[in-house]
Amino acid sequence: MPAKREEIVPELRRKLGDKIVEVVEKSPRRIFIEVKPEDVPQTARIIFRDMGARFQIATGIDTPAAIEILYHWAFDSMDCVVNVKTKLDRNNPQIESIASICTGAEWIEREMWELLGITFKNHPDMRHLLLMDDWPKGKYPLRRDYKGFDK
């Protein structure tokens, strides 16, 4: 675990190298890092296992350009939240599951699958979490083009 907040970004740069697409330090307490989808499991392993951060939650967002996932990692005791952002292809959003690295990610991946239609490869227990079991296939309520809220 890094000793100080200022060491988080240098350590990530050292360990991830050119896999980091972009780093935005919005403030000392809030860091946004973008990586490619295929590098997310390695990033998770480094941040969670090696650097000892806590997985807060992940946010899935449907934007016009891509489906984004933000993995929020808290560095407690350093007063810092690192947000790892990745952009998935809107037509075929899929990414490797990180539930085998961090058990706490299991439920939120199920939730993002059913609400946004993101496929999580090698998830241990992929089934509905919030929506009912007979929810129609291919209908994702948090997609921009979903029209079913009035029914």
Next chain:
Amino acid sequence: MTTKKTIIPIGPYHPLQEEPEFFKLHVEGERVVKLDIELGYNHRGIEKLSESKSFEQTVFLVERICGICSTSHPIACVQAVEDAGGIEVPERALYIRSVIGELERIHSHLLWLGLAGHFLGFNTVWMWVWRYREDVLDILELITGNRNHYGMMKPGGVHRDIKVEDLPAIRKMLDGLKKPLALFRDAVIDDPVIHARLKGVGVLTRQQIIDYCALGPTARASGVKIDVRKDHPHAAYGLVDWKVITTENGDVFDKAVVRILEMFESIKIVEQCLVKLKTVTGPFDSKPKAMLPGEGVGHYEAPRGEVFHYIRSDGTNRPVRHKIRAPSYMNIATNQVAVIGQSVADATIILAAVDPCYCCTERLSVVDAHSGKRTLGADELMRLCREKTEIVKKEVGAEGPKLDWSR
């Protein structure tokens, strides 16, 4: 004799349950071998709904997520908005936020303690604890106009000031609370029956807490020292003196101890804030006029653990995306490991130990997986839980917690 495998469904609906949840306990004889959890019976689509509200309205919306910790979500939400929009908060508002937050923590922990007593068959504890919870609710009504759903938080500050003439009443209530709290503390911590009933029950190890990313008293009872108030200082928590309570054993007893001791810390925090509210004058609202585009994260230590809010703004008066994560989302999953190998009589209190806004196990029946005939109702399970307490009482040779008011 063959062991029958049975499934005990707990839930999903009951008028007293705030959040419908469905626990399926897989049981072999008396032992729990597996737990299935099903959520979503009350999915209200609040994240989507929030995208249609202005930033000020959003706060009122998230206040309705939970009735018990109804100020935790608003504090996290306004902090996310302030983080995204770069909005300043006046100092006086920070103290007011902490006062409301800590009063809420006290009444929420008292609620849990009362229910835990009820589940175990100590109804006197339940009645007395809830009687003192009323005092806290009365003070919240005095300050905010409401016992719950205070409507205090807004981006940039708070909606209402705490009047200087109300300060003595708050202090008087806190003073009056200390003696009964000490009484409850001694009654629970020293009592041999409570020890026999709760120690070593539903243990969560430090590693399990880290793997499941569990939060709040659930984590602190297993020696994981995370408290967002200390780790990520916000509101007035960095300006006052208090300490994070942790214990090491991770069982139900330690979770109770953490909650009880935390109430004393909450009283300390409120007292210091009250002193500051006399001297720190000035505005309690920075009245922000515009919202910058950007994204922000806000979190707050609710009575049950960290509440997390993420907001993305495009510069309009509405969020583009608003992600909300309540602490129970992480904590309830730990039940999957905590109940394994435990007896059915202990399952009730273990499931309740994470305080999942889950207050009654009445709608509960045991169905024989083979014949589908034999059923065991809610009263039966409650009876099992209390019978075990009676057996423990005889083994220990004591009567259980005594509330000795003469002390």
